[in-house]
Amino acid sequence: MTAIEVNGLRKSHRGFEAVKGVSFEVGEGQIFALLGRNGAGKTTTIEVLAGFQRADGGTVRVLGLDPYADRTALRRRTGIMLQEAGFFPDLTVAQTVDTWRGLIAAPRPRDEALELAGLAGKRGTKVRQLSGGEKRRLDLALALLGRPDVLFLDEPTTGMDPEARRATWGVVRDLAGQGTTILLTTHYLEEAQRLASTMAIMDAGEVVAAGDMAETLAAQAGRVAFRMPAHVHPADLPLPVTLEGGTAVCRAEDPDLAAQTLLTWAAERGLRLAGLEVRTATLEDLFLESAR
Amino acid sequence: MNPTFLEGAPMSLIATFRLGTRLFWRDKAVLLGTVVTPVGLAVGMPLLLNVVESASLATSVFQSALSLLLAITAFMSVTVALTAQRDQLLLKRLRTTGLTDGQILFGQIVSTATQTVAMIVLSTVAVRVLAGVPLPDDPLGFAAIVIAGSVVMALLGAAYTAAVPRAELASAYTMPVFLVAGVSAGAMGPIPLPDWLEPVLDLLPTTAVVNAVRTGDLAVAALILAGWTVAGLVAIRLWFRWEPRRS
Ligand SMILES: Nc1ncnc2c1ncn2[C@@H]1O[C@H](COP(=O)(O)OP(=O)(O)OP(=O)(O)O)[C@@H](O)[C@H]1O
Ligand SMILES: [Mg+2]
Numbered sequence: 001m002t003a004i005e006v007n008g009l010r011k012s013h014r015g016f017e018a019v020k021g022v023s024f025e026v027g028e029g030q031i032f033a034l035l036g037r038n039g040a041g042k043t044t045t046i047e048v049l050a051g052f053q054r055a056d057g058g059t060v061r062v063l064g065l066d067p068y069a070d071r072t073a074l075r076r077r078t079g080i081m082l083q084e085a086g087f088f089p090d091l092t093v094a095q096t097v098d099t100w101r102g103l104i105a106a107p108r109p110r111d112e113a114l115e116l117a118g119l120a121g122k123r124g125t126k127v128r129q130l131s132g133g134e135k136r137r138l139d140l141a142l143a144l145l146g147r148p149d150v151l152f153l154d155e156p157t158t159g160m161d162p163e164a165r166r167a168t169w170g171v172v173r174d175l176a177g178q179g180t181t182i183l184l185t186t187h188y189l190e191e192a193q194r195l196a197s198t199m200a201i202m203d204a205g206e207v208v209a210a211g212d213m214a215e216t217l218a219a220q221a222g223r224v225a226f227r228m229p230a231h232v233h234p235a236d237l238p239l240p241v242t243l244e245g246g247t248a249v250c251r252a253e254d255p256d257l258a259a260q261t262l263l264t265w266a267a268e269r270g271l272r273l274a275g276l277e278v279r280t281a282t283l284e285d286l287f288l289e290s291a292r
Numbered sequence: 293m294n295p296t297f298l299e300g301a302p303m304s305l306i307a308t309f310r311l312g313t314r315l316f317w318r319d320k321a322v323l324l325g326t327v328v329t330p331v332g333l334a335v336g337m338p339l340l341l342n343v344v345e346s347a348s349l350a351t352s353v354f355q356s357a358l359s360l361l362l363a364i365t366a367f368m369s370v371t372v373a374l375t376a377q378r379d380q381l382l383l384k385r386l387r388t389t390g391l392t393d394g395q396i397l398f399g400q401i402v403s404t405a406t407q408t409v410a411m412i413v414l415s416t417v418a419v420r421v422l423a424g425v426p427l428p429d430d431p432l433g434f435a436a437i438v439i440a441g442s443v444v445m446a447l448l449g450a451a452y453t454a455a456v457p458r459a460e461l462a463s464a465y466t467m468p469v470f471l472v473a474g475v476s477a478g479a480m481g482p483i484p485l486p487d488w489l490e491p492v493l494d495l496l497p498t499t500a501v502v503n504a505v506r507t508g509d510l511a512v513a514a515l516i517l518a519g520w521t522v523a524g525l526v527a528i529r530l531w532f533r534w535e536p537r538r539s
Contacts, residue, residue: 013538052387076390085388086380090318102307103389146390 001028003150003181004049008058011044018044020205021058026198031172031182033192033213035287036202042185043083045202046152049183050080062150076105079148081139081156083185089128093119096127097141104146117141118167132159140168144175151175153184157191169195193217193283201290209290213283220281222255224262226273238265247275255280304391308399309406315373316407325463326369327411330361333479334415338423347424352478354419355505358412358438359477359498360470362445366408367473368466370449371456374400379459379536387534397528401446408442433510441501444517447524448497454531473498 004026011019019041026032034042047053049062051071060067065074087096097114101107114120117137122130130138136159143151153172157165165188172195176182186192192199193213200210209216228234228248234241238261241248252258259278266273316322334357338350374397377383386396419425428434449466456465474480476493485493493499497520504513 050388052384072392075388075392080388082381082384082388084381085385086377086382087385088315088382099307099311100389102310103304103386103391105304105390142385143388 002026002061003028003030003063004032004183005061006045006049006058007060009045009048009055009060010057011041011048011053012056013044018205019048022200022202022205022207023058024198024200024207024210026181026183028181029176029179030198031176031184031196033196033199034183034185034202035189035192035199035283036185039204040202041205042202043154046080046154046183046185047082050078050152051075076146077148078150078152079143079146080152081143081154083154085139087127087135087138090126092124092126093130093138094123096138097145100142100145106147107145108147113141113145116144116171118164133161133164136160137164137168140171144171148180150181151183153182155185155187157186157188165191189283189287199283201287203290209286216286217281217283220286221251221253222258222278222280223285224250224252224255224259224276224278226262226276229266229271229273232271238262304389304395305399305402308386308391308395309403312373312400312403313407316369316403322369322372326365326372327407330357330364331411331415331418333357334361335418335422338419338425342423342425347426350419350423351425352506354415354423354425355502356474356477356479357415358441358505359473359502360479361408361412361415362441362498362501363466363470363473365411366404366442366445367449367452367469368463369407370400370404370446371452371466372459372462373404374450374453375456375459375462378453378533381535383534393534397450397532401443401450404446404449405439405442408446409439412438412442428505430508433508434505437501437504437510437513440514440517441497444497444520444524447528448520451524451527451532454527454533457537472496477502 002025006025007023009019009022010017022041022045024032034045036042044053048055048060049067051067051074054068062074063077067074088099091099093114094110097110101110111120114123117140119134119137119141122134127135127138136156140156143153157168160168169191172182172184184192184195196213198211199213199216200207202208225247228243228246234243234248237248239250239252239258241250243249250258250262255278259276262273334354337357338354341353342350374383383396387393416427420427452466452469456462473496475483476496476499494503495516497517500513500516504510
């Protein structure tokens with residue numbers, strides 16, 4: 001079953017076209033990562049999907065509904081962590097969650113939500129006294145309150161410490177395991193790579209790469225890097241490399257094989273390839289290559 | 293406003309009502325501006341006049357002062373609250389809940405109107421005790437027109453937020469409304485107005501309420517308030533902004 005369907009979505013802000021014909025699909029229970037540089041159009045896309053903005057063109061369906069026209073019905077089935085939204089600064093964490101529970105049908109118990117977001121120890125703290133990462137956790141707690149079928153997370157872990165981030169990944173995975181469809185954006189590509197099964201990279205309002213995470217990465221060239229030995233010219237090497245400062249970088253479908261070739265070549269000449277690094281393609285490589 | 297705005301969620305409505313009320317009583321600055329000042333005026337002026345003039349003048353001034361209570365405690369306070377929530381992206385967050393847009397606004401309007409009615413009742417009792425102003429002859433009619441006036445002014449205040457560029461300007465932008473409401477109901481003392489202007493000012497919701505309280509004739513006021521209700525709903529539908537302007 002497809003939970004989210006986006007077809008040729010266009011959205012302009014006063015003449016500026018922020019999203020220019022974006023299409024993708026997210027299956028039920030999948031985690032989908034929407035990636036791209038600042039200003040690529042990710043938030044705009046999410047806000048259209050969550051019914052905050054009306055699409056200018058194309059069709060958008062969430063759980064088979066039009067997110068803008070049917071936003072009343074849809075709001076009860078979706079949760080969203082906005083990139084930016086306010087809190088009532090004078091309420092405590094517990095009061096905030098309680099207030100929000102009153103606005104949602106069949107909410108999670110307060111302590112369960114706080115536990116999920118790792119905020120259990122901050123119940124009595126006023127929101128204005130929370131740190132940036134703690135506010136983000138409170139955001140997460142509120143987004144999870146309604147046990148949504150579809151969850152939109154716009155940069156959910158921005159400002160969180162490494163531990164909190166990992167805990168959040170665990171929560172996201174568990175929810176997906178229980179059938180929640182999750183669309184997230186992030187600038188932490190490792191996060192996207194670890195969490196998402198499918199992804200799309202946007203650039204200047206267009207999708208420039210998309211597909212199954214594992215397949216896309218497997219099709220991508222890996223990388224061998226080492227410090228260029230003194231008095232060696234790139235043209236002398238058995239494989240083409242590019243120089244990044246003093247580091248030679250060789251891109252290859254099979255980085256292990258490339259590394260072997262290079263090491264053999266070096267051994268024959270009594271050279272050392274210092275700082276040798278071999279790795280398969282990461283999402284970051286793909287990102288830097290696509291979003292140019 | 294969504295036609296299904298009451299659909300299936302009286303609990304949510306109560307929750308937004310409580311939220312609006314709770315925030316109102318928490319904000320000391322708002323309380324000073326929208327409770328202490330207008331109630332002070334509405335009670336203080338009749339009190340003074342009762343001493344230096346007569347109880348009948350005190351009564352007339354109190355009736356005029358109802359326009360100030362409506363303009364400040366209903367209209368201004370809803371404008372201030374909603375623009376602040378809009379600019380702090382709180383309205384946006386409220387829209388992420390199961391609440392409909394109509395419920396969010398309606399809860400705030402009803403909460404503000406309730407506070408206004410409470411302030412008017414409080415002032416009415418206070419001037420009875422302190423300034424010899426008699427209680428209304430027709431308490432039910434008085435209650436009905438005060439409740440209707442409070443709701444309509446809160447609704448109009450919600451619609452007026454569209455004209456306020458930023459939350460800091462909310463008080464300044466509602467000042468003219470407060471002045472016009474006060475002057476046209478005679479709450480600022482006897483200010484000579486051109487003949488053609490008076491019938492126009494009588495069409496204001498605040499003046500309609502004051503006139504109804506003075507004369508006991510509710511029909512005209514009901515008609516005027518109904519007209520303003522339609523205008524307010526249409527304006528909200530067309531122009532209400534849920535997020536701060538970005539340009
Ligand atoms: N309300 C608006 N008015 C004018 N321009 C806007 C508005 N919202 C977004 N934009 C523009 O549209 C583009 C896309 O913005 P968007 O917020 O979708 O980017 P993003 O991919 O989420 O970026 P980031 O990673 O920085 O959050 C940006 O260039 C932004 O300046
Ligand atoms: Mg964004």
